[in-house]
Each structure stands twice: as structure tokens, then as C-alpha cells.
Amino acid sequence: MTKLxxxxxxxxxxxxxxxxxxxxxxxxxxxxxxxxxxIEALIGLKAxxxxxxxxxxxxxxxxxxxxxxxYREVNDLMxxxxxxxxxxxxxxxxxxxxxxxxxxxxxxxxxxxxxxxREGHFDKASSFLVGDRDCDLELAQTLGIRGLSCATKDWSxxxxxxxxxxxxxxxxxxxxxxxxxxxxxxxxxxxIRTTLPFFDHMLDALFRFSGLSxxxxxxxxxDVGDHHLIEDVAISVGQVLASRASDKRxxxxxxxWTPMDESLSKISLDLSGRPSFEFVGAFPxxxxxxxxxxxxxxxxxxxxxxxxxxxxxxxxxLNTHHQCEALFKGFGLALRxxxxxxxxxxxxxxxxxx
Ligand SMILES: [Mg+2]
Ligand SMILES: [Zn+2]
Numbered sequence: 001m002t003k004l005x006x007x008x009x010x011x012x013x014x015x016x017x018x019x020x021x022x023x024x025x026x027x028x029x030x031x032x033x034x035x036x037x038x039i040e041a042l043i044g045l046k047a048x049x050x051x052x053x054x055x056x057x058x059x060x061x062x063x064x065x066x067x068x069x070x071y072r073e074v075n076d077l078m079x080x081x082x083x084x085x086x087x088x089x090x091x092x093x094x095x096x097x098x099x100x101x102x103x104x105x106x107x108x109x110x111x112x113x114x115x116x117x118r119e120g121h122f123d124k125a126s127s128f129l130v131g132d133r134d135c136d137l138e139l140a141q142t143l144g145i146r147g148l149s150c151a152t153k154d155w156s157x158x159x160x161x162x163x164x165x166x167x168x169x170x171x172x173x174x175x176x177x178x179x180x181x182x183x184x185x186x187x188x189x190x191x192i193r194t195t196l197p198f199f200d201h202m203l204d205a206l207f208r209f210s211g212l213s214x215x216x217x218x219x220x221x222x223d224v225g226d227h228h229l230i231e232d233v234a235i236s237v238g239q240v241l242a243s244r245a246s247d248k249r250x251x252x253x254x255x256x257w258t259p260m261d262e263s264l265s266k267i268s269l270d271l272s273g274r275p276s277f278e279f280v281g282a283f284p285x286x287x288x289x290x291x292x293x294x295x296x297x298x299x300x301x302x303x304x305x306x307x308x309x310x311x312x313x314x315x316x317x318l319n320t321h322h323q324c325e326a327l328f329k330g331f332g333l334a335l336r337x338x339x340x341x342x343x344x345x346x347x348x349x350x351x352x353x354x
Pocket of ligand 2: 096097103104105106
């Protein structure tokens with residue numbers, strides 16, 4: 001099993017974790033207070049498996065204008081309170097210079113950050129930086145991670161924004177096909193171009209009902225048939241959905257059924273980590289929208305194996321188009337139910353792991 005890369009919340013201090021005082025210098029306990037909701041948010045992030053790094057510019061630290069003892073008293077108090085809540089920083093990076101000194105370590109420079117962060121050896125898609133200044137957001141951009149501004153948002157709003165803006169990408173290029181997929185939590189318009197219009201329409205239905213949105217760009221050797229393209233789209237979509245579903249904490253896990261006029265899809269999912277696929281049903285027509293109907297079954301089978309989940313599909317009906325709608329919408333709805341958050345909590349398994 002490959003080790004998952006670590007995901008990080010990289011945090012500014014003043015104006016982000018602590019309230020920034022009128023003179024912008026937290027040099028006494030009298031000026032010390034946490035920002036609203038920060039501790040609760042960090043506890044939530046820790047439960048999601050995030051690691052923490054602090055990076056802060058402390059102008060003139062160690063000079064007469066900002067004695068080290070005054071800084072240390074406040075900083076130790078902050079770290080102590082957070083540590084008591086289980087929040088520990090993997091690194092605390094402090095630039096002590098004034099802007100006028102033109103040092104090389106002042107934010108937005110990433111030079112104080114640990115080497116594996118600077119070299120990008122971490123889960124960039126899930127990681128983010130929170131700060132209240134432009135230099136913070138610039139640093140996020142340099143690192144290639146999302147930058148969230150807490151200048152005008154409190155931490156509970158910030159965490160909602162983070163959920164909405166999370167995205168998972170997958171790219172697969174072979175001698176037969178090229179597929180790029182970007183999946184997002186936001187319920188935005190889907191952008192799907194697979195060169196198979198009917199397939200685009202069906203994938204749009206799936207994601208519209210899943211509560212997720214997707215951008216898919218796929219091309220391939222459709223001159224020899226649609227098999228390679230549909231299969232590789234399924235592999236790629238399966239991979240991003242597997243990433244999306246990898247955090248099992250607080251999800252619903254199980255799902256149920258979807259009718260479309262006379263057609264009915266009964267789709268049951270178990271985000272179990274064990275690939276399994278059962279299909280019972282038949283299409284009245286061999287092709288629809290220029291696609292072999294057997295490829296629709298193959299699509300879901302491939303998806304199930306890539307996502308490493310159990311999928312049972314029973315499909316009945318008299319109209320192939322209705323059946324397809326019921327099938328793809330049903331899968332989207334089933335996915336939505338299975339991924340729905342039931343609040344922070346335990347992994348839904350008697351074994352404690354999925
Ligand atoms: Mg700040
Ligand atoms: Zn510096």
C-alpha cells in the first residue's frame with residue numbers, strides 16, 4: 001500500500017491565530033487573544049489528519065523595539081494552549097527582520113519552511129495556507145496550494161469556504177487516450193467534453209445529482225470504437241472519486257434507489273475499500289447515442305474497481321434512455337448519500353477502519 005502524502009495547514013500567526021492589536025505587535029499578555037473559532041477549527045483539521053506549520057513575520061524581534069522575552073512569553077502561552085488541545089506545530093518559522101532590512105526569509109519568501117514543503121513533497125491538493133495579508137496569499141501561490149484569507153472572514157466561514165473550494169485532480173495519458181479530471185465539492189456547472197455527447201450528458205446527470213462538480217477533458221482513439229475512451233474516463237473518474245472518498249470519517253457510507261418513469265435503478269454502494277460489482281438488468285437496445293449499451297455496464301464496473309467500492313445495480317425498464325437516466329442519476333444520488341457527512345465522528349465500520 002502506498003503511503004499517502006501528508007496534508008498541511010500552514011498558518012500565519014498575528015491576525016490569523018491571534019487577534020492583531022492596534023500597534024500590530026503582540027508583545028504582552030494584555031494584548032493576547034485568540035481569534036474567534038480558531039481553536040475549534042484547528043481541532044477539526046487535526047481530526048481530518050492535517051499537520052500544522054506556523055510561519056510569521058515578527059518585525060524587529062530581538063531589538064529594543066521588540067525584546068525576545070516579550071515575544072516568547074506570548075508565543076509560549078499560545079503554543080501551550082494549542083498543545084493542550086492537541087494542536088502541535090511541526091515547524092514554527094519566524095522572520096525577525098524589518099521589511100527595510102531586505103532579508104531573504106521574510107514572507108512571502110518560503111525559505112524558512114521545511115525542505116519537504118519547499119520542494120513540494122506533500123499533498124498540495126488538500127493543503128492550504130491561512131493568513132490575513134497579501135504576503136500570506138503570495139506565499140500560498142508560490143507553494144502551489146490554496147491560500148485562504150481570514151482578513152474579513154471568521155474561522156467558521158473560512159472552513160466552509162475551504163470545503164467548497166476543495167478539489168481533486170487526476171490525469172491519465174496513454175497511447176490510446178488522454179483524460180483530465182478535476183473534481184470539486186462545489187455544486188458548480190459541470191464542464192464535460194469526452195467527444196461522446198451522449199456520454200457527456202450522462203456524466204453530467206451523475207455529477208449534478210451527486211452534489212459534486214466535475215471538469216472532464218477526454219480524447220481518444222474512438223475511430224476504433226468507444227471502449228478505450230469510456231474505460232479510461234471511468235478509471236480517471238474512479239481515481240478522483242476514490243481520493244474524494246478516502247476520508248471516511250463522518251460520512252453516511254450507505255445509499256438507496258432511483259426511478260425514472262417506468263425504469264428503475266436500485267443502486268447500492270458500500271465505500272468499503274473492497275472492489276466488487278454486480279449488475280442485473282438488460283437494455284432493450286444494443287446502442288444509445290452511438291454508444292454500445294454494454295459499455296455503460298463496463299463503465300460502472302471499472303468505476304467500482306478503481307474506487308475500490310462495492311456496487312450492486314439492478315436495472316429494469318422498457319426505454320433505454322430512461323434506464324440510462326435512472327442508472328447515472330441513481331449512481332450520483334447513491335454517491336451523495338454515501339459521502340454525506342453525518343458530522344464529525346467515527347469511521348462507520350465495526351472494525352474501526354475502512
Ligand atoms: Mg498576519
Ligand atoms: Zn527575515
